[in-house]
Amino acid sequence: MPLAAIRPDEINLPLLLHVFGAMVLVGMLFVAALALLLAWRRSDAGDALALTRFGFWSILAGALPSYVLMRIGAEWTASEEFGDSDPDLAWLGIGYVTADIGALILLISIVLSVIGLRRARPDAPGGSTLSRVVGVAAVLLLAAYLVATWAMTTKPT
Amino acid sequence: MYDFLLLVHVLSAFALLGATAALWAIVLATRPARPRLSAATAALLLRPTTVVVIVGTLGTLVFGVWLAIYLDEYQPWDGWIVASLVLWLVGTITGARSGNEYNAAGTAGDPTDAARLWKRGNVLSVISTVAVVAVLVLMIYKPGA
Numbered sequence: 427m428p429l430a431a432i433r434p435d436e437i438n439l440p441l442l443l444h445v446f447g448a449m450v451l452v453g454m455l456f457v458a459a460l461a462l463l464l465a466w467r468r469s470d471a472g473d474a475l476a477l478t479r480f481g482f483w484s485i486l487a488g489a490l491p492s493y494v495l496m497r498i499g500a501e502w503t504a505s506e507e508f509g510d511s512d513p514d515l516a517w518l519g520i521g522y523v524t525a526d527i528g529a530l531i532l533l534i535s536i537v538l539s540v541i542g543l544r545r546a547r548p549d550a551p552g553g554s555t556l557s558r559v560v561g562v563a564a565v566l567l568l569a570a571y572l573v574a575t576w577a578m579t580t581k582p583t
Numbered sequence: 584m585y586d587f588l589l590l591v592h593v594l595s596a597f598a599l600l601g602a603t604a605a606l607w608a609i610v611l612a613t614r615p616a617r618p619r620l621s622a623a624t625a626a627l628l629l630r631p632t633t634v635v636v637i638v639g640t641l642g643t644l645v646f647g648v649w650l651a652i653y654l655d656e657y658q659p660w661d662g663w664i665v666a667s668l669v670l671w672l673v674g675t676i677t678g679a680r681s682g683n684e685y686n687a688a689g690t691a692g693d694p695t696d697a698a699r700l701w702k703r704g705n706v707l708s709v710i711s712t713v714a715v716v717a718v719l720v721l722m723i724y725k726p727g728a
Contacts, residue, residue, distance in 0.1 A: 453601030
């Protein structure tokens with residue numbers, strides 16, 4: 427029977443920040459993807475614009491700060507648990523890869539969201555191409571973080 | 584079996600807390616003083632987000648209790664688990680009631696009534712969110728375990 431839940435007390439606070447940040451990140455990506463993909467299908471230009479702006483703001487004001495919290499918590503947890511050693515653990519590697527690739531996709535999404543917010547106009551039914559790209563990116567990020575959650579939880583060797 | 588139970592329990596927690604954060608984003612976007620989304624547009628986001636909250640709420644309970652029974656180290660009557668169950672109940676009840684207040688605010692004809700109901704919904708949502716986050720704190724720290 428694994429005893430993964432029993433850990434040194436010093437890890438609890440950084441782990442809490444890491445998990446809380448990750449949960450909020452997933453929620454903000456979910457609602458951003460939902461809004462942007464719904465905007466894609468809306469024939470009413472006003473609805474599409476409101477959903478597009480909401481989706482972009484969810485990325486900027488929600489996903490970005492929660493990603494930072496998740497990443498700081500991850501580094502803090504790793505430093506408390508492993509110190510200066512370099513553990514060769516598959517689950518940790520999966521976590522780092524998804525976080526780093528996720529950071530790149532999130533950065534691109536943020537840039538596109540800023541441009542999209544500047545360009546958003548009420549005469550574009552179905553949302554803009556930018557909103558579609560950011561919506562699909564948010565879905566990809568959600569899929570990547572699902573894999574990361576599986577790896578962090580079950581810790582495959 | 585342990586890995587499966589833990590994974591589904593954690594995924595349920597992600598669904599519950601993530602969707603709670605998403606609901607806050609929708610609430611902020613529909614505040615009566617400066618709405619960014621109309622009630623009808625917000626409803627498009629609220630329906631699937633509420634489904635995720637319900638799935639997360641039930642999943643955390645069912646698989647959490649299952650884990651407590653399955654693992655020899657923990658028992659469902661351990662103090663931190665009982666406290667989590669109480670907080671889970673508080674979060675669920677206040678969360679459901681906040682949804683009713685927001686729905687009433689959305690259909691209220693008088694703007695003063697709408698603002699009052701929206702504020703009441705916010706108070707209940709804050710209580711619900713604090714309870715859910717407190718459960719997460721207990722799950723990480725496991726005081727007394």
